[in-house]
Amino acid sequence: MHPDIPQSVMDAVQQARHLVIFTGAGVSAESGVQTFRDALTGLWAEFDPAQLATADAFMRDPAQVWGWYEWRRALLLKVQPNVAHRAIARLQRVLPKVTLITQNVDDLHERAGSSAVLHLHGSLLAPRCFDCARPHPLAPPAGEPVQQAVQPPRCSSCGGHVRPGVVWFGEELPERALAAAFAAAQSCDCLLSIGTSGLVHPAALIPTMASRAGATVIHVNPDPVPVRHAAEYSLQGPAGLIVPLLAGGWLD
């Protein structure tokens, strides 16, 4: 029991036949991974996404864009999954059916023990050739993370530039992951949306799809999330506090 979480919300999660968990940068915030839009600390406060998170930017200045992603990849090695990631992995283990969809490009869900994670925006850990798309596995970056221009490696097969394995603005989302995410949103009985500003499309459509299909939708965010449907709730607070409670207070 928790004073701010109605029992009906607890029951909707813990008795879900099919629970969809949909995460954004906020679920990794307490691990120390910067979000995008938090006013002062977000990545976009410091860097212009149009200058860095697009294919045009990469073609214009591969070293600047590659260096920025390598800096983010190096930072990832210095952080750990937090209690929210672990509570999500626990829910996956104890509930009959859970579909985990993330907008995040980090591997913290996997490192917390989650499986079958649907990455709608790719991963920092799956670089590939910009020209022929051949995967280009990389060793973990050495040394302290530094934000600087770095020439991307060349593809061993065609000599093209290696690019980050993320989905840039203006690029299509991975078809299979998106189709699976939409199908789950339309067939689940409960969707738990954690740490997303809901601004980036088409991922932002997912909670509304679930509501329209009759699911209970629960938002976890320190900011209030506007709720528009009868069975939609906004639980105001950090993921690290609220998600373990929704997972039955289990901490492992």
Ligand code: BV8
């Ligand atoms: C596409 C990888 C088809 C890269 C990312 C106008 C209307 C609608 C759409 C568009 C439009 N104009 C352009 C578009 C399309 C565009 C888009 O949506 N733009 C937005 C900005 C308007 N979308 C695209 O381009 C997508 N592709 O549409 O393809 C197409 C094809 C060709 C031509 C046209 C269209 C591709 C989008 C994917 C972009 N890639 N990431 C990288 O990482 O560098 S997006 C990136 O930003 C993340 O992946 C994530 O999805 C998004 C950030 O969102 P959040 O995760 O929500 O993070 P944010 O910082 O915003 O919020 C954090 C939240 O956490 C906050 O609410 C905060 O309060 C909360 N929080 C903080 N602390 C905590 C917390 N919550 C809980 N606990 C805490 N402790």
Ligand code: ZN
């Ligand atoms: Zn290539």
